[in-house]
Amino acid sequence: MKNSEVKILLVDDEPDILEIVGYNLKNEGYQIFTAKNGIEAVKIAKKITPHLIILDIMMPEMDGIDACEKIRSTKGLENVLITFFTARGEDYSQVAGYNVGADDYITKPIKPKVLVSKIKALLRRIKIEKTTESNEKVSIGNIIIDREEYVVIKNGEKLTLPRKEFELFSLLASKPGKVFKRDDILDKVWGNEVVVGGRTIDVHIRKLREKIGDKNFKTVKGVGYKFIINED
Template sequence: MKAKILFVEDEASLTELVRYNLERENFDVTCAADGEEGLMMATEVPPDLILLDWMLPNLSGIEICRRLRRNTATASVPIIMLTARTEEADRVRGLDTGADDYITKPFSPRELIARINAVLRRVRPGLSGEVLRYGDIVLDSKSHKVMRNDRPVHLGPTEFRMLRHFLENPGRVFSREQLLDAVWGHDVYVELRTVDVHIRRLRKALNTDDLPDLIRTVRSAGYALDYETAPA
């Protein structure tokens, strides 16, 4: 069954490029050229994932994202924002509004497809058996094993889920609240400082033998798996 993707973008040449590459990967792609049309299409027939430009005619991507998250029919639809804005504050704002991922322009179709697949893995259980690799870290979801630098890493269940979440979103900054929702779930009450405790445990398990720390602390924002310092 094809995953249905709604692409909201006002630049015609980019729309055609993305549509072509996604359809080659067997995605079912529908496009909208302005914000109001995109919002209407998303609410009438919610897709499996939305690619959403930030700057759109009639209604901005940020406002669309905000309205979709308030609508019970679309609140759980994954959203990837596409934008030319490169400042970290803009990325954090987009993610705090409810986007699941954030890609800056220009981007390669290959990167976009990888990001789409990573987001869909989290909402489609049939894709959850994959091995995730990043730098010298390998996580096997099926066997529940983690390796770093070809050595086993022993993690508790919470640290395992947290690492998997980071591996599915390399480079993305997550606030403590977002990590609580992703790792513990929306309906579980956990204090924010608990996130810091598990981050310390994860770092301790990963960073043996003086290996570089790949988890970056972003002041006043949260944490990220820092691809810029990951081993080649």
């Protein structure tokens, strides 16, 4: 995908941020759309279906957490890349962000060149996913992973997972019983060029346990995680 084909929605209530970040991304050839609060972000996202949304958390009218949750629940926007971009670096903000389906978390302040590098790393995920797409449905016990529709079907019930949850589950389920080390998971699911919080995997595993089944996932303390076929 060419940069000129990529649509990025930048959401922040600070005009200077919109101008500076927008300017640097436009220089890379991306199509840039802007919004100054969560309400505007949801409306514009529905209209343009961006490839990436860069979303501030602390905003008037509707904050980033609520906007992310709203976007993730909108048909056609379930798999849009979303990264939070905020000065708040507390753990609870990051966990809250991942809980509502964020793919990444970038903390202000950040140098424009570093930000551009992170954005490029995020967008590479789209390219990787397109080259590894498969129309085949993978069956594991009572679970079907549909890579074309990006959904998981368990006992006939369709589960639509956020992008990172789907990728993490697909990785673990690709080799049932194998222990995947935390570093390998970060590298294969998030990419080693993207810095994510230490609790990122834990948060996503917890969400998968809730949706797919606690007995299907085993934590190997100090090592990583594995998927276990369980048809209960």
